Amino acid sequence: MAKLPAGVTIKHGRYFRVQGLRAENGKRKQKWHPLSRVDEGMAALYLALAEFEKVPSADKMPDKITSWLKVSLPGLSASEQVETSRMADVISKVFADFRVEQIQAKHVHEFLTTNFVIPGKLRTAQRYRNVLNRIFRWAIVQGIRTDNPVEPISLKAPQKRDRYVSDTEFH
Numbered sequence: 314m315a316k317l318p319a320g321v322t323i324k325h326g327r328y329f330r331v332q333g334l335r336a337e338n339g340k341r342k343q344k345w346h347p348l349s350r351v352d353e354g355m356a357a358l359y360l361a362l363a364e365f366e367k368v369p370s371a372d373k374m375p376d377k378i379t380s381w382l383k384v385s386l387p388g389l390s391a392s393e394q395v396e397t398s399r400m401a402d403v404i405s406k407v408f409a410d411f412r413v414e415q416i417q418a419k420h421v422h423e424f425l426t427t428n429f430v431i432p433g434k435l436r437t438a439q440r441y442r443n444v445l446n447r448i449f450r451w452a453i454v455q456g457i458r459t460d461n462p463v464e465p466i467s468l469k470a471p472q473k474r475d476r477y478v479s480d481t482e483f484h
Contacts, residue, residue, distance in 0.1 A: 375405035435471035
């Protein structure tokens, strides 16, 4: 007999995916999800397992960002709402294939570095870092995450201006 995938076991002639749940009152709980019958073969098992582990689209990053925008935008000024929505749209396109809990600090660092730091757009990188920080803080409050992957990332401060342009020079 072929080796079963991790977390799959046979019971009463059926394949089950055993899912460990949080401990309540010091006792671990398990949930058994039926997949397919043993006599249907391994192909049916792998199809059922793939269907079971398929991530619903509602758990993807763009949907969570849309939920965050509904909560966070009303407290901002009109210009800041437009800018935050634009930046959130860019973030949701970049992280479209990820779930919120899958994103790690290395993914955020790579996004900020390749798109903003290397081209020399340090102020823009700081603004995107701020929006990402707010999104992940919201995810922590919602119980989606337990940590914020943006916190360990520090960006180099942009150079201060030597002098400011006067109004007459501007005009």
